[in-house]
Amino acid sequence: MGRFEELVGLVQSFQKDFQKFYEKGNKSAGTRVRKSMNELKKKAQEVRKEVQEIKGKAKEEKPTM
Numbered sequence: 341m342g343r344f345e346e347l348v349g350l351v352q353s354f355q356k357d358f359q360k361f362y363e364k365g366n367k368s369a370g371t372r373v374r375k376s377m378n379e380l381k382k383k384a385q386e387v388r389k390e391v392q393e394i395k396g397k398a399k400e401e402k403p404t405m
Contacts, residue, residue, distance in 0.1 A: 351380065
């Protein structure tokens with residue numbers, strides 16, 4: 341579950357900027373939120389690629405009849 345925990349930690353690290361932007365209207369925090377969301381997008385793409393690779397390897401190792 342390392343990848344999941346990594347993603348949760350990443351999202352939690354954005355919490356203060358989300359609050360500053362959405363609750364207090366801090367525009368600088370909004371910029372940081374956008375940057376954070378881009379980081380999350382990149383990390384999600386990495387996970388997607390990893391899952392696809394693991395699925396591909398499992399398919400190759402599966403014996404055919």
